[in-house]
Amino acid sequence: MANFCHRDLVAVMVQVHGEGPTEDMVLCSAYLPHDSAELPPTRELQELVRLAHRCVNWRVDQEDSLSDHRCIRFEIQGTAEIAQGFVRRNPKATDWDSFRRELEERLEVGRMKPSNIERLEDEVERIHRALTESFHQACPIRPWQESAWRTFCEELEALPQVARLRRVFSAGHAQGLGGIILPGGVAITQPDEILEHLIQVHFPDSVMQGEGMCSGVEWARLGEGRPIWGLASKIVTLDRLRWAVDSFEMYKSPGPDGIYTAFLRKGGPLLLHRLLPALRACLALGHVPGRWREVRVVFIPKPGKCTYDNAKAYRPISLSSFLLKTLERLVDRHIKEGVLTMNPISPSQHAYQAGRSTETALHSLVAKIERARERKEDTLAVFIDIEGAFDNTSFGTMEMAAASFGIEIPIIRWIAAMLRILGFSNEVKHLGVWLDRRLSWKKHITMQTNKVIMTYWACRRMFGNTWGLRPRIVKWIYTAIMLPQLAYAAVVWWTAMNKACHRKTVDRTGRLAMLGITGVLRTTPTSALEALLFLQPPHLHIKEVALISAARLRLQGRWREASSGHAAMLTADSDLRGLLSWGGDACGRRWHFQKSFKVNLGYGANQLGSDRKWTPPKGLVWSTDGSRIGNRAGAGIWSEGPSIARALGLDPHTTVLQAELAALKACAREILGRGDRGKKIYICSDSRRALRARLKNESCSRFVNDCTELMERVASRNQLEVVWTPGHAGILGNMEADELAKRRCLEVAPTEQNLVGVHIDFVKDMTWKRAERGVVERWRSGEGAKHTRTPFREPTKQLAETLEGLNRMKLRSLIRLITGHWPLASYLAKIGRGSDPTCPKCGLADENPHHLGTRCSGLDEIRWDVFGTTCIKDMYVDRDGIEGLYEFARRANILAPID
Structure with a gap:
């Protein structure tokens, strides 16, 4: 009877004994609230009574149900429309060549200059119609029969791959929005009332209007109402527009207009030239087109809430048009390159700052607390919680704050927030990390470990001891989802791993995962499982993650070393400290929108695709190559036209990509030294990755920026093109440069011109290799696991990969045989x-x-x-x-x- 019960309705079954046979009677008690805006009986109760009269032919079905129950069947009289399946076009199945042809035909007609708001609205509508119709022509229709599955997939499309998989594994029963309790204690259950309340809570300054009543958004204009075309042309250029479009993911969930980023990226140059004046007009006229003002808002439940009967338990997710997002990204780029360089944001702000994260903020905070503890002082920290920062922001305050930075009036954004004061506490959660007065980290470790264990048991539904996901996938869940969740912000709390009690707490997660991977008995030794699967204990993984984070901050110049506390990590590691003394390659993000040289990734492929013979282009042809052998790296440049062969020795910490870039940089320097002018110069490289780094409009690498500047100097005097050639294909220049890079470079010492900064990828590779050696050394020096040591000498990655590739039954049997359990x-x-x-x-x-x-x-x-x-x-x-x-x-x- 529980299935018939509701919050306001209770049903029980009683037996009535009379003169005849015993009869079953169902009694219902219904609560009809007197304070409801709707007079009793409620709409739901009326609907239930109305439908009950339509139920006919109620019977117990005699067909075998394959269980100990019988099916109860009935029919409902009435007329019903046949439900139509939801029609959907999958953008990934689009014929992009057909899409581009259709789009070009539609964009060629109806072009107009958006000189005023009316023309702008018409132009945006034409572009939208051209994109939509071209997509419909080039993409097949696919019906979705199940609306629940459709909704679930739509929610997942906006998530990164790992987060998407975690959502699939951890999603339990869907949390329905049956009712909301207002602050006064009154419950509302009607969908329109719930939606209106959610909008009022999460968007307090919004005004409820009828359909078609939106008045639009217009920004203030400069010059007494005159359009600011000069500023708009400076902000929106073709190169910047191409960068903004390419910065979005291809198939990210679109807004209500249904325009995917893939439409903009696959639309070709004609679409960008058509969008350019429209985006400029939006800024110049201070107007947002009506098509872009439509926003789809989805309220999703926040995870971990005990109850979902109030509006704060839901988070609004807003999906707006990608065309509007493109314009926002261009304006953001203009602000960061303009006024914020002269009037920068405070260095104490870590949010929304390139190169800064929760790790830098926590490192700065914990370092201050640790220094105070060393001086035997107390630290009193005031934490200000911004409640509903984006929901309760005042427009006027934000405009004043933006104006104080010197941002132009038409592009002023709202930036302010309403604060409330919190009371004193001995522990506080800051940026996802629990801090206590003694920095013991006990509560944080306990809370984080429990979260990881909850994640594991959510994923556990997908496999058992002998069935379900393959061992390799379960291990990936452990390494890609559980361990990163456990090691969040480890750079500030890794010192807790020096205590056995904390090590024991976090190592529970590793043992739990290994039992899930193998399906063995719980008596199996942990050390044996770690050796066979080539895994290290979680507490050591936490230290390695902290080490990499500290090294990254040090290379960025954001690390403050200390003799004790969490900032003493690099001081104690002499090998890494010596490596980091070379300096880092990371720098502030720089932009290169207008390049004077060309990068051609298709030249070598086209040559090989025609007759399998590579024909060098006409002009001065240079070949470059980089290589790394053991602990040495080098680069080579070779040219037959100007007869030159150079071998360059590079620093031992140089990565393969840096070696390829060093060859390109040295080649450009050699050309500048020759003083060539007015020549047609081709630089050939077999590294697609290095050439793609040249194609990007942004870079956070000093080495890449220096290489780009040298090539710009060459291109200012000559016609320069950097082309890709296939490696090891018998091409003379590539073979000579490869020989120089691999052999002769070992005899040449690095010079000051060829110094290379340390890249974080090299630090990661060095750290993981030390971790792999640690797995072998712990097994050799450890004790216990007597039965396992008899048929198993030492751990190897090859054996672990072989075991992971087995099915669950076979792996389970083998591990039990090897360990003796x-x-x-x-x-x-x-x-x-x-x-x-x-x-x-x-x-x-x-x-x-x-x-x-x-x-x-x-x-x-x-x-x-x-x-x-x-x-x-x-x-x-x-x-x-x-x-x-x-x-x-x-x-x-x-x-x-x-x-």
């Missing part, structure tokens, strides 16, 4: 489920996997068939493989399960 006589006696550990097949020794595989005389015939001998001295799975052991166990009939 298997239903053999010796193990059963040890756990109290047997009395005699002696091998029943020979009676000469205890029955364990090593004895059965090497010595048991009762299995000589099987051992001969599988291994080619009756007596094996030693058998190691990391040397001899796992197939022989599994085949022997299968034929010996010792794969019986135990749980």
Whole structure:
């Protein structure tokens, strides 16, 4: 009867005993609220009574239901429309060549100059119609029958890949919005009332208007109403527009206009030239077109809430037009490159700042607290919580704040917030990290560990001990979802891993995940599982993540070293400290919108695709290549036209990409040294990644910026084109440059001109290699896991990858055999489920996997068939493989399960 109960309706079944047979009676008690705006009975109750009269032919179905219940069937009289499936076009299935042709035909007609608001609205409408109609012509229709599945997929499309997978795994029962309790205690259940309340709470300055009553948004204009075309042309250029369009993901969820970013990226140059005057007109006229003012708002429940009966338990997600987002991104770029360079934001602000994150903010805060503790002082921190920062922002205050920075009036944004004061507390959650007065980190570690465990059990629905996701996927869930969640902001709390109690807490997550990967018994030693799967304990992973974060901040110049506390990490690591003393390659983001040289990634591919012979272009042709061998790196440049061959020695921390860029940089420097003018110059490289770095309009690398500046100097005097050529394809220039980079560079010492800053990728690679060596060293120096050490010498990545590739049943059996936690006589006696550990097949020794595989005389015939001998001295799975052991166990009939 619980299924019939509601918040305002309770139903019970009672038995009535009379003169005749016992009868069952259903009694209902309904609460009709007197304070409701709707007179009782409510709309739901009236609908229920009305539908009850239409139920006919109520019966118990005699058809077998394959359970201990019978199906109750009934029919509802009335007329109903046949539901139509939702029609959807999948943008990923679009024929983009057809889309581009259709779009060009539509854009060629109806062009007008948007000199006023009316013309701007018409132009935007034409562009929207051209994009939509071209998409409909080039993309097939696909019906979606299930609306719930459609909604679920639409919510996932806006998430990154890992977050998307985590949402799929952790999504429980869908949280329906059945009712909202107002601050006064009154409950509302009508959809229109709920929606209106949610809008009022999350958008307090909004005004409810009828359909078609939107008055639009117009910004203030300069010069007494005169359009500011000069400023608009400066902000919106073709190169910047192309950069803004390319900065969005291809298939990110669109706004109500249905325009995907892919439309803009695949539309070709004609679309960009058509959009350019429209975007400029929006700024110049101070007007946002009506088509772009439509915003789709979806309210999603916040995770971890105990109840969802108030508006604050939901988060609004707004989806607006990508055309408007493109304009916003251009204005943002203009502000950051303009007024914020002369009047920068306070260095204490870490949010929305390039190169800054929660790690830099936490590092700065914790460093101050640690310095105070060293001086035997107390730290009193005032944390200001901005409640509903984006919901409760005052327009006037934001305009005043933006004007104080010197931002032009037409592009002033609202930036202010309403604050409220919080009381004193001994612990506080700041940027997702729990801080206490002693910096013990106990609460943070406990809370974070519990979150990771909850994530694991949410994913656990996807696999069991013998079924579900393959072991490799479960391990990926552990390394890609659980460990990053556990190690969040580890750079400030890694010191807690020096205490055994905290190490034990976080290591629970690793053991839980390894049991899920393998499906073995809980008595299996953790050290054995870590060695076989080539994993390290979570507490060591936390230290490595903290080390990488500290190194990144140091290379960016944002790290303050100390002799104690969390900032002492780099001081204690002499190897990494010596590496970081070279200086970093990272720098502030720089923009290169207008390049004088060309980058051609298709020249070599077109040459090979025609006749398999590469023909050098006409002009001065230079070939470059970079290489890394062991701990040395080098670069080579070669040219047959001007007969030049140069070998460059590079620093030992140079990455392969940096070596390729060093070759390009040295080649440009060589050309400048020759003083060539008015020549047609081609620089050939076999590194697509290096050339793509040249194509980007933005860079955070000093090395890339220096290389770009040198090429700009060459292009200012000559006609320069950088082209891709395939490597190891028998091309003379590429072969000579490769030879110089690989061999002769080892004899050449690095020069000051070829100095390369340390890239964070090199630090990561160095740290992970040390972690891999640590897995082997811990197994060699460790104790315990006696049964595992008999057939297993040392961990290897190859063995771990082989084990991960097995199905769950086979992996489970092999791990149990290797570790000895298997239903053999010796193990059963040890756990109290047997009395005699002696091998029943020979009676000469205890029955364990090593004895059965090497010595048991009762299995000589099987051992001969599988291994080619009756007596094996030693058998190691990391040397001899796992197939022989599994085949022997299968034929010996010792794969019986135990749980």
